Amino acid sequence: MIPPSQVVQEADSDRHVPVLLSEVINALDPKEGQWILDGTFGFGGYSSAILQAGACVLGVDRDPEAAGRAAAMQEEFGGRLEFVAGCFGELADLAEGAGHVPLDAVVLDIGVSSMQLDEAERGFSFMHDGPLDMRMSQSGPTAADIVNQHDEFELAKIFRQLGEESQARRIAGAIGSRRAEKPFETTLDLANLIEKTIGRNPKKKTHPATKVFQALRIYVNGELDELVDGLVAAEKCLKPGGRLVVVAFHSLEDRIVKRFFAERSKTHFGGSRHMPEQDLAAPSFTMLVKGGVGPGDEELARNPRARSAKLRAGVRTEAAPHDLDARGLGLPKMLAESRSGGHK
Known part of the structure; x- marks a missing residue:
């Protein structure tokens, strides 16, 4: 086990230390010569630590600013770091196009980074006034477009299903x-x-707009669909023994990751008095860690935003990829129905 302090020192701590960094690196167990896909390259925190460990990285990100950061890191690591612009939901195609299939590992850090939240001009947070934007790719409809153009019924559905906001209809009205x-x-x-x-509820520390902003960000960026696509793509392009490590930050994301690993690591359905025990498809993953791993006291003291983070990880078996059941993974109804029960 690599001590957290050692990993933090090796990361780009001048700019951004990602959440659960030491736990992620220990779960990935990077080795010289391996190709690991960092599907949420961001500010290069995970990638830097992976490269320091001797492995190679294929970085993927849809944020245009990530390409510049990758170029700066390539001056230090040379050909061991490659970067492609794109969404991690397309990681299988991107990895194949780069000539790195099958992969040794995939790491995904779901959601928006602290530095993106702190950039007022990106419009992710109400902590700093800025344009109501929220686009990770900096293209397509903005959050302002959604708020100003969608009808009240659709807005209420977005707030309720993607933000779990109990006052969704009232806010939409x-x-x-x-x-x-x-x-x-x-x-x-x-x-x-x-x-x-x-x-404002005096018993709660969070701002009353928190859930609505979460819902809008998820909707604008298609984050939950992207997460499902990324998990399925990783299952397809990991080699036997390859590792999938995912860090999620809120219940909707973590529920999808948890159910993905649970369904793909089971060997049978337990049955009931009405239905006998049934064999399932051969497990495509074995669990690397039990349950979700959260931050320790040292990290929480350094970064309170890490409090909701959970890491889940599995090791790819030789079994064929499983069919996708979007509803079974816990996708909200509005998204599961839009996928028509299959992988888009």
Whole structure:
């Protein structure tokens, strides 16, 4: 086990130390000559530690700013680091195009980074006023487009299913009334309207707009669909013995990852008095860690934002990939139905 302090020192600590870094590196167990795909390259924190351990990295990210950071790292690591622009849901095709299939490992850090949250101009957070944007790829419809153009019923469904917001209909109605007078343009404009509509619970530390902002970010970037696609793609392109390591930050993400590994590591269905025990498809993964691994006290003291992070990891077997059951993975109804029961 690599001590957390050692891994942190080896990472690019001047800019960004990713969550659960030592746990991720220990789960990946990078070795010289291996090719590991970092599907959420971001600021290169995981990739830097993997490269320091002697392995090679294929970095993937849809954020245009990531390419510049990768280019700077290539000056140090040369050909052991390759970068391709794209979404990690397409990682199997991207890895094949780069000539690195099958892969030795895949790591995914789901969600938005702390540094993206802190960049007001990206519009991910209401902690700093900025344009209501939230696009990771910096292309396509913005969060403002969604808020100003979707009907109230659709907005309520987004807030309820993707943000688990109990006051979804009330908030959507307030948005509809306000935008008739003036469209929403900034993060604080929307956050203030939500706080005014449902009030602030003195027993909760989180801002009343938190769940709505989460829902909008997920919807704008197709994050849960992307997660499912990425898990399925990793299953297809990992070699036997290859490792899949995923860090998730909220319940919707973690539920999908948990069910993915659970379904693909079972050997039989337990049955009931109405239905006998049944054999399932051969397991495509064995579990590398039991349950979800969270941050330790040292990391929480250094980075309170890490408190909700969970790591789950598995090792690929020789079995064929499983068929996809989107509803079984816990995708919200609106997303599962849009996939028509199959992998898109």
